[in-house]
Structure formats: C-alpha cells, structure tokens
Amino acid sequence: MPELPEVETIRAGLARHVLDATVVGLDIRRDSALRRQDGGRTEFTDRLLGCHFTAAVRRGKFLWLTLSGADEVAAALVIHLGMSGQLRLGSPPSSHSRIRFDLSFPDGRTEVLDFVDQRTFGYVAVRDLVPTADGLPGGLGSDRPQVPDLAAHIARDLLDPHLDRTDLVHRIRARQTGIKRALLDQELVSGIGNIYADEALWRAGLHYARAAHRLRSAEVNRLLDHASEVMNESLAAGGTTFDELYVNVDGDAGYFARALAVYGRTGANCPRCDTPIVREAFMNRSSFRCPRCQRPPRTRR
C-alpha cells in the first residue's frame, strides 16, 4: 500500500532512470487505467507520444513526470498508484500490467516502463499543469510553482519544505473529528495512509478517536513530528513491503515492515509495554493500537 515513503522511493527511482527518455510507443492494456484522462486513450496517446520526461515530482501520494514536447500547454504524466500500483522498469511481462510505455533514450538505448496494478485503484493521465495557490514549488523534485489540475486540491506533505506547520496545526485543531481521520485527510496534510497514521499515533501515545479540536497545539505538533520521523525512517529503508504489492522501479522490496510497532501486528507485544496489540474497525478499515499506551478517550455525553 504505497504511502509517502513508498511513492517517494519510486519518484527517486524515476528521477534516476527515466529523465530525458522519450515516449515512442504505448500499449494500453486496460482502459479503466485511463479513467481520469479527458478524451480517453486517443487524447492520452496524442499528448504523450513524442514527449520526453523533464522532471519526476511528488506531492503526497501523487506522482507526476513533467513533459516537454509538441504540446504548447505545460503538462505532466500523472500517476496515482492507488493501493496496489507499481512502476516497473525492464521487468518481465505481468498479467497485471495496465499500461506499457516504450521509452527511447538520447544515447539510442530503449527501455519498457510498466504501470502494473492488481487492484486497479490506480490510474495514469496526461493533465495540464496549473499554478500553485501559494506560488511556491508544486512538490518535491521541481522548483516550478505548478501542480497537475488533478492534484491542485491536495495539501503539502510533511516532507515538503514549504509546508506551513503552524497553519497545519491550526487547521487540524479546527476539525470536529477524530485525530486519525484528520491525519488521513489529504486536503489537510498529504502522504499519510493507514500504516503511518497508526505508527505515528502509537509513537505519540494517542488513540485514533481523540477529538482533533481537544488536542493542544503541542500535542498535534508532537504527533506530526512522529509522523514525519516514521516516514523518514521508512524512506531510509526503502519503504514498507507487506505482500509484494509494493516494490520500487527496479522490483526491490522495502525493509520497513519489520520496524513497524503496531500496524498488522494483532496479538504481538507492544514494543514499549508488552501489552498485546489489538485490531479494531475504524473508518471502514483496520486500526492497530496498543490498548495500554493508547487509551480511548472518555465519551462525552
């Protein structure tokens, strides 16, 4: 399940391997992978063929390759991995490959880039770039103040040097909802998914249902520090690989799964106090927590 560290690992891989590559061929194997493409496969093909990639950029879980070519409008190939999307370079054919990109490099070398996606929540699309609301760079990997229209509503993430932390804390505390729901809201702060939300809450000793507006600024700041710390640690380990639905562009797994304290560890002992970790349904998904380190809030009546 790619969250910020996994998407960033993939972005860095693309930045290393496909910049300056020209798209010389496309094999669209499943139309639904283009469901966010205006004009469908025709427009996708027309806008992409002959372009080359100029930068690999990321904001939260959104990834894009900026394009240079015949198109007069600034555009990018937007990639959202959903929950099982992968980008693979020079990998053997996969039955879950949705789009294949034939790339040609200035030195004459060729390579195939595959968008692989088992559970099909991911998508790719060529979209226009629009100015950022704050005039600051659109994401990690580019100095241009532009983002794809599709990602214009997505907030900056915790690894973004232009994130306004004071404003973020203020906006989280203005929410009439539980703290985990706020952490997962990509319009508040992007990049955090179920895994890193649970890990950050465990590190901070907070229950997922604690009311966001009842937390002190210092508590929210501490929680965000933990979230950014756990994601940086994961990034250093190449991300979290559970069930092989996440690998980097070279097909390698990440090693952070072994460092998780609570996520997916039902019945295992809390690393801090040895109490068995519990799993609970919350927001239509699983939440893992230590029942001792993360006590439920008293319900108001």
Place this chain on the structure above:
DNA sequence: CCCGGATCCTGCTGGC
C-alpha cells in the same frame, strides 16, 4: 460548508 459512510476493484485467505 462540514462530516462521515458507501463505493469502486481484484486476489487471497479462512471457515464450513
């Protein structure tokens, strides 16, 4: 406007 629940999808797993 804000909040929260339902929904899309596929493949694997566990229970009977």
Place this chain on the structure above:
DNA sequence: TGCCAGCAGGATCCGG
C-alpha cells in the same frame, strides 16, 4: 475439495 464471505484501502462521491 469447493464455495463464498471477508479483508486489504487509496480517493471520490453523495447524503444529512
């Protein structure tokens, strides 16, 4: 052994 319910969860859509 075979079948089927349940589970995994990104973002988005819609109703209250």
